[in-house]
Amino acid sequence: MVKIGVGDLKARPGGEIEFKGQEKWSRLATAAGSVPVIAPVRVTGKVTNTGKTLLVEGQVATTLELTCDRCLEKYRYPLVAALEEEYGSTKTPGEEGTGIGEETGVRPLVGDFIDLKPAMEEALLLAIPMKWLCRENCRGLCPHCGRNLNEGLCQCDTRTLDPRLAVLEELLREREGES
Structure with a gap:
């Protein structure tokens, strides 16, 4: 799992840390079904303490094995996606209006680690084309x-x-x- 330790960073507004990692995934779940992942999933980027949230900016890359929608042949599809997520501490009882939650797009930060896997999966899913073609002029x-x-x-x-x-x-x- 790609986890980033942010314990020190939470106490330093304006501070940044860089990260780099990779994981071996066997499949990526899409709306069309499960797709084989045939290369390690690599992630690089930085985490910035904005004062209110921790902003993760980076890039996720891997290679998928897709099936062409026109000719039904399997082909390799290199995929690179931008990664941008905000993480914030969840509200404590009695605290009002911190703006952390699903309606604001800020993911809750629990503890001193950020688990990037859900954000990486989401970024890759958004980068997959809607129509899977082995080549643009597939007959x-x-x-x-x-x-x-x-x-x-x-x-x-x-x-x-x-x-x-x-x-x-x-x-x-x-x-x-x-x-």
């Missing part, structure tokens, strides 16, 4: 035979005929047969 699969069109053309008849004109095509075939 996808043939809708008739299922061949991957990136590997070559298939022999399917790709002409589309308006069903209302099918009778005319039949008449033309009959006429060609008479000649």
